[in-house]
Amino acid sequence: MTQLDILTELQRNKVLESLGKGKRVSGRAFDEYRKIEVLTNVSENANGSARIRLGKTDVIAGTKFGIGEPYPDTPDEGSISVGAEMTPLASPLNEVGPPSPTEVELSRVVDRCIRESHCVDVSSLCLVPGEKVLSLFIDIYALNDDGNLLDASSMASLVALNQTRLPKVEDGKIMYGEYDGKMLALANQPLLITTIKASNTLLSDVDLGEEKAQFARFSFGSTEKGIITAFQKAGSGSFSAKELEQSIETGLKNAKSLRKTLKV
Amino acid sequence: MLVSVNGPREVLPKHQANPYRAIVRYTYRMAAFSVTERKNPRPGRREMEISKVSGEALERAIFLERFPNTAIDVFVEVLDSNAGTRIACLTAAAVAVADAGIPMRDLVTGITVGRSDGHHLVDLNKHEEDADDAVDMAVAFLPNSKEVVLLQMDGEISSEDYSKLMQAAMENIEKVYALQTKALKDSVEQKRPDVVEGMEQYLNTPPADHSSDAHPKGEPVSLKEKDPFSFGESDYSEAEEENTDAEHEAFDAGKE
Numbered sequence: 243m244t245q246l247d248i249l250t251e252l253q254r255n256k257v258l259e260s261l262g263k264g265k266r267v268s269g270r271a272f273d274e275y276r277k278i279e280v281l282t283n284v285s286e287n288a289n290g291s292a293r294i295r296l297g298k299t300d301v302i303a304g305t306k307f308g309i310g311e312p313y314p315d316t317p318d319e320g321s322i323s324v325g326a327e328m329t330p331l332a333s334p335l336n337e338v339g340p341p342s343p344t345e346v347e348l349s350r351v352v353d354r355c356i357r358e359s360h361c362v363d364v365s366s367l368c369l370v371p372g373e374k375v376l377s378l379f380i381d382i383y384a385l386n387d388d389g390n391l392l393d394a395s396s397m398a399s400l401v402a403l404n405q406t407r408l409p410k411v412e413d414g415k416i417m418y419g420e421y422d423g424k425m426l427a428l429a430n431q432p433l434l435i436t437t438i439k440a441s442n443t444l445l446s447d448v449d450l451g452e453e454k455a456q457f458a459r460f461s462f463g464s465t466e467k468g469i470i471t472a473f474q475k476a477g478s479g480s481f482s483a484k485e486l487e488q489s490i491e492t493g494l495k496n497a498k499s500l501r502k503t504l505k506v
Numbered sequence: 507m508l509v510s511v512n513g514p515r516e517v518l519p520k521h522q523a524n525p526y527r528a529i530v531r532y533t534y535r536m537a538a539f540s541v542t543e544r545k546n547p548r549p550g551r552r553e554m555e556i557s558k559v560s561g562e563a564l565e566r567a568i569f570l571e572r573f574p575n576t577a578i579d580v581f582v583e584v585l586d587s588n589a590g591t592r593i594a595c596l597t598a599a600a601v602a603v604a605d606a607g608i609p610m611r612d613l614v615t616g617i618t619v620g621r622s623d624g625h626h627l628v629d630l631n632k633h634e635e636d637a638d639d640a641v642d643m644a645v646a647f648l649p650n651s652k653e654v655v656l657l658q659m660d661g662e663i664s665s666e667d668y669s670k671l672m673q674a675a676m677e678n679i680e681k682v683y684a685l686q687t688k689a690l691k692d693s694v695e696q697k698r699p700d701v702v703e704g705m706e707q708y709l710n711t712p713p714a715d716h717s718s719d720a721h722p723k724g725e726p727v728s729l730k731e732k733d734p735f736s737f738g739e740s741d742y743s744e745a746e747e748e749n750t751d752a753e754h755e756a757f758d759a760g761k762e
Contacts, residue, residue, distance in 0.1 A: 343555070350555050357660075465662075468664070470662070473657050475654065475655075478562045480653035480655045482654065490665055
């Protein structure tokens with residue numbers, strides 16, 4: 243075991259001890275989010291970008307367009323793809339190298355939340371049916387990991403999408419640095435909400451210590467109309483059906499107030 | 507699909523080992539010819555994610571704390587696909603782990619439920635999954651406690667419809683569970699016809715009242731004497747008491 247593992251083990255014990263007394267180490271309510279700071283247009287080159295600080299968790303997301311070929315089964319639709327990187331500067335536990343399963347999961351869950359809400363009209367990204375389409379890339383970088391990267395990444399992507407300027411396209415080429423004056427239209431505002439179960443308690447917006455003490459994790463994406471767009475359960479523990487319903491109920495309330503904070 | 511289980515065995519690379527419990531390494535892969543258009547045989551992000559969540563689902567079912575510093579490797583290969591492969595693989599993997607004689611809390615039983623063309627369906631096929639309004643929800647339970655160990659969904663759905671789908675899933679996993687237990691019984695019958703009689707007898711004996719007995723003798727089972735990997739109840743009583751793992755305390759508290 244490395245020193246870091248021992249450190250997390252101690253953190254974990256502290257969290258569980260505190261939860262056993264019905265309190266979070268931070269003193270927050272079980273369903274309370276940390277202070278959220280939203281910075282927009284943080285990147286000069288991105289079509290849209292946002293940086294979210296959720297307590298000490300710090301995430302940046304940027305959108306870019308590329309030209310690509312459509313998928314054979316959807317010849318008149320552009321594509322969206324989400325990438326996420328947990329950079330080594332975010333945490334001493336992160337390593338350089340190929341993406342870890344956690345990283346892959348992070349990007350895929352945020353992707354699913356956005357994609358399945360159909361917030362971006364992918365047919366509007368089509369240039370030449372069957373030949374050329376615009377691909378929308380959303381890239382997320384974790385700058386500091388103090389827990390709940392999932393929610394922070396989803397918030398950053400959503401704000402970045404709302405800031406996204408459409409590129410100027412001439413002769414099937416993107417004129418980089420020039421914009422056609424229009425913003426990317428969003429049909430709805432999907433947001434991911436994560437609940438963690440530890441010591442038989444359901445917690446919103448966990449910090450790193452609580453994350454290490456997790457028994458199981460449940461995330462769901464929802465739009466402002468309360469439509470659920472994605473589920474993801476992870477962690478080696480389990481939820482009862484009742485706990486899942488509770489998480490969704492609390493999560494929908496939290497999503498509502500988060501949208502106000504994010505101004506989306 | 508085909509599933510194989512190896513372990514508990516030595517963890518390589520060594521730094522992955524957990525001194526408190528066994529780790530489960532679940533590898534889900536699809537054969538290049540298993541889908542309509544040839545799939546790049548290099549493992550993709552989808553396979554990585556499915557492997558992660560399926561392995562975590564299995565972890566809940568296995569008594570990992572009995573095999574510290576070891577790995578239980580589960581490999582699944584999808585040979586031909588028509589939707590619902592992650593659930594079929596996980597359901598089969600649970601049977602394979604049990605068949606390997608690894609002590610488990612329960613099996614893991616999965617099912618897909620969803621919506622297609624306005625209908626709520628169980629076990630969607632590829633055609634149904636491709637509907638415009640499709641909702642695809644993969645869910646796996648520990649069938650006896652009805653704990654949810656895997657849950658993934660994509661599609662647009664209201665929370666009322668979600669409750670209905672969850673209900674449908676809970677009702678229908680019994681059928682899958684019956685098939686799993688039958689497969690296990692058949693496997694024992696084939697491999698050890700000599701112990702089947704003892705098993706029948708064991709299963710048909712009502713559980714003894716152990717409340718006043720610290721070290722229950724239990725019914726003699728022929729399996730116990732012949733199989734070096736089976737454990738008597740007294741082998742565990744000490745370990746269970748010493749188990750300070752908060753996750754399990756939490757689970758026990760929830761059950762009471």
